Amino acid sequence: MSLDTAIAKPHDRLREILSDDLEQVNRLIRDRMASRHAPRIPEVTAHLVEAGGKRIRPILTLASARLCGYAGDDHVKLAATVEFIHTATLLHDDVVDESGQRRGRPTANLLWDNKSSVLVGDYLFARAFQLMVEPGNLRVLSILSNAAATIAEGEVLQLTAATNIETTEATYLQVIRGKTAALFEAACEVGGMIARRDEAVVRALAIYGDGLGMAFQMADDLLDWGGVSGEADAIGKNIGDDFRERKLTLPVIRAIAAADATERAFWARTIGKGQQGDGDLGEALRLLRAHDTLAQTRDAANAHIASAKAALAALPDHPIREMLADLADYVVERLN
Amino acid sequence: MSLDTAIAKPHDRLREILSDDLEQVNRLIRDRMASRHAPRIPEVTAHLVEAGGKRIRPILTLASARLCGYAGDDHVKLAATVEFIHTATLLHDDVVDESGQRRGRPTANLLWDNKSSVLVGDYLFARAFQLMVEPGNLRVLSILSNAAATIAEGEVLQLTAATNIETTEATYLQVIRGKTAALFEAACEVGGMIARRDEAVVRALAIYGDGLGMAFQMADDLLDWGGVSGEADAIGKNIGDDFRERKLTLPVIRAIAAADATERAFWARTIGKGQQGDGDLGEALRLLRAHDTLAQTRDAANAHIASAKAALAALPDHPIREMLADLADYVVERLN
Numbered sequence A, B: 001m002s003l004d005t006a007i008a009k010p011h012d013r014l015r016e017i018l019s020d021d022l023e024q025v026n027r028l029i030r031d032r033m034a035s036r037h038a039p040r041i042p043e044v045t046a047h048l049v050e051a052g053g054k055r056i057r058p059i060l061t062l063a064s065a066r067l068c069g070y071a072g073d074d075h076v077k078l079a080a081t082v083e084f085i086h087t088a089t090l091l092h093d094d095v096v097d098e099s100g101q102r103r104g105r106p107t108a109n110l111l112w113d114n115k116s117s118v119l120v121g122d123y124l125f126a127r128a129f130q131l132m133v134e135p136g137n138l139r140v141l142s143i144l145s146n147a148a149a150t151i152a153e154g155e156v157l158q159l160t161a162a163t164n165i166e167t168t169e170a171t172y173l174q175v176i177r178g179k180t181a182a183l184f185e186a187a188c189e190v191g192g193m194i195a196r197r198d199e200a201v202v203r204a205l206a207i208y209g210d211g212l213g214m215a216f217q218m219a220d221d222l223l224d225w226g227g228v229s230g231e232a233d234a235i236g237k238n239i240g241d242d243f244r245e246r247k248l249t250l251p252v253i254r255a256i257a258a259a260d261a262t263e264r265a266f267w268a269r270t271i272g273k274g275q276q277g278d279g280d281l282g283e284a285l286r287l288l289r290a291h292d293t294l295a296q297t298r299d300a301a302n303a304h305i306a307s308a309k310a311a312l313a314a315l316p317d318h319p320i321r322e323m324l325a326d327l328a329d330y331v332v333e334r335l336n
Helices: A001-007 A006-018 A019-033 A041-048 A055-066 A075-098 A115-131 A138-161 A169-194 A201-224 A249-255 A261-272 A280-290 A293-313 A319-333 B002-006 B009-019 B019-032 B039-048 B056-067 B074-097 B114-133 B138-159 B169-194 B199-223 B252-255 B261-270 B281-292 B293-314 B319-333
Strands: none
Touching: A001 A138, A006 A019, A006 A055, A006 A319, A019 A055, A019 A115, A019 B169, A041 A115, A041 B019, A055 A075, A055 A169, A055 B002, A075 A115, A075 A169, A075 A293, A075 B019, A075 B114, A115 A201, A115 B114, A115 B138, A138 A169, A138 A261, A138 B039, A169 A201, A201 A249, A201 A293, A201 A319, A201 B074, A249 A261, A249 A280, A249 A293, A261 A280, A261 B002, A261 B281, A280 B009, A293 A319, A293 B114, A293 B281, B002 B252, B009 B169, B009 B319, B019 B056, B019 B114, B019 B261, B056 B138, B056 B169, B056 B199, B056 B319, B074 B138, B074 B169, B074 B252, B114 B138, B138 B199, B169 B199, B169 B261, B199 B293, B199 B319, B252 B261, B252 B281, B252 B293, B261 B281, B281 B293, B293 B319
């Protein structure tokens, strides 16, 4: 989660101003993870939920609600809801990706088994739906259940698009909307909704969350190639994990779109057929640089951040609004 | 799904009286399975949803609503919801059980892969939650989200209890409540709830669904041992699948509770350690007969059916009420 680290500074300021709320969210998460009947559940989830996640999604919900002057406590339930949804998708992703590590620790599917990851993920989804029902707000339920469907659809799309070098940019955008932006958007939107703000404010929060999420994922995909320079970045992330896993992200999709016949054959062999040898990662990077697609990906992320920040103008003047603007800047700052 | 076949007769009468509603449910299921972005989804689900399921759960919702005089069309959405939840759990179960067959056909995890089964299952869960939100009834949402949590908790509990010969009868009851009874109960309950019937009627429907579901699962577990006679039954179900998979069901749990030291060692070896050889299945059956636990399991199923039928007295006099009584009888008829 390199990006989670990357945005630590404005994130820490938000965490501080929201510390009482966050403490309640953490307590609620612990309470609702517990299972009277199945002790395996808190074992698996504690491992993941306590494992140093930055709580970026619940912070977005809390920040949106407070920014809109919300004074109740349903925002705590909704913040815990989005974290549960996120955690459930992580558990299922690790099964799908056959991952061995997450946040620098062994994944649940390695420590226990795939079965536990699947079923405990289902439990967290169900707990999320129980929590989101409690505030009794049907519009909130509609937003969050739609987001859950977009997330799941994006995951399936990513699975079927993987290793397919015909994957279009439109498909990529749909995948990252599901993978990241849909939940960021919903997390922000429901915060304004429970504060009963007018449609323009709620809509602005949704646009902010969407733009932040799209840029966040594009930045993550770019950093997997070492950033615009195409060199290993300071935080020690391995370059080329996505290449080795044959995932098609924006830098590669654009390079394939611009490829000549020889280059296309290279991508067909390395990503399409998965035949990778010494020097292929270097050649891939050379092609991305030749077609300037690393810089183009940064520019695309910047455009989403610009749209996110522009939306903030419709929101009430509040210290949290400035922090959200800084958070947006921070996502792309390291790419420039 | 031997029991699905076993209850075909009263089930077919319900299917006939509810045929218009069921046609709408089937249409809605097809519509909501579709994905503009991910064609893999209808491929995987069509294979399962169209594969000859008896639609017992949606029929319970439709029947409960009609029996209560409901004249709207939200019952169609809720019936599709429970079928989606059921189908999602089947997809995930097949991954967890590493199954190769369901309803006489290869499972989705064999035809595609575990990844597709996990993610398409998630998609169906999300679609279920979208559908259940649409009627805008918060009590219904509370019932269905609680059922989803009970289902998931039961699945995890089953996973951790498997192969553990210390498993208690209380744990078994919790597992089958999650595995079967919780969704049967919710399917019935929400039918009465949208008809705005008073609490006594809704409660009676819940008790009926719970009793039917508990008995349904106990009967299934008993038939896995060949029924009370302990012989292969007419519908060709293999005897001893649960024994080979080291699943602890009521006949075995009771036999272990009554075991002497030698018998206990037998169970510890065959179920606890999974060391099974020629003659072990026969010896297991001999022990179940010796302690009379096959007949005891039938009696337990009968008790749940009696409670289900008794609850029907609180419901309006209606042809569907008689069919529900017959359906309850049918679940245990073949066990006697």
